Amino acid sequence: RNPRPTVEDNHCFDNHMAGIGAKEEARPFIRNNRCVGNKLAGIGCREEAEAEITGNHCEANGAAGIGLNGASAILRNNICVKNKSAGLGMRNGAEATAEGNRFLGNALVAVGVRNGSTLDAKGNHLERAGGMPPLMAALEQSRVTLNGNQFVGGGVAGLLLQGTASLEGNEFLGS
DSSP: OOOOOEEESOEEESOSSOSEEEOTTOOOEEESOEEESOSSOSEEEETTOEEEEESOEEESOSSEEEEEESOEEEEESOEEESOSSEEEEEESSOEEEEESOEEESOSSEEEEEOTTOEEEEESOEEEEOSOSSOSEEEEEEEEEEEESOEEEEOSSOSEEEEEEEEEESOEEEOO
16 A cells, blocks of 8 residues: 555646546655646646655646645646646645746636645745736635745736635735
8 A cells, every 4th residue: 555656757648637646545756747738637636645746847737737636745846837727726635835836827826725725835936917816726714834935917816815824925926
């Protein structure tokens, strides 16, 4: 139980669900993959998976570039661009630490944290030109800790909060 596979240097495109998926307490290292145009997430983790997700490029996926549903992850130096929902989407008590990621031009939000999920984000860049939604939404009693992130452009707000937040040293540059 708790396998530790390494998923590295793959090109995953046009899959009917996720390009790369982890579930049922798997603990994968997912690094340096390119996930483009998958129907749901570029990289999807659920059902208590614990992933280390590093250096991936997730673009134009049908839902999130990286999606966490009841899973936990460490995300470092990923690029999530032009996904149809979010660059990073979290729900159902997901937990993540995100450092040095770039969330660019995602359709709804750069980062969405929902359903009692927890995010600790440091040194990330979130950017979108126009649109109504905020760059980050932390909803339904979720908790976020934001340190040294940069929010550029976006909708009516850099951060929409319905939960708890701790913010320090972030930069909000509206359009």
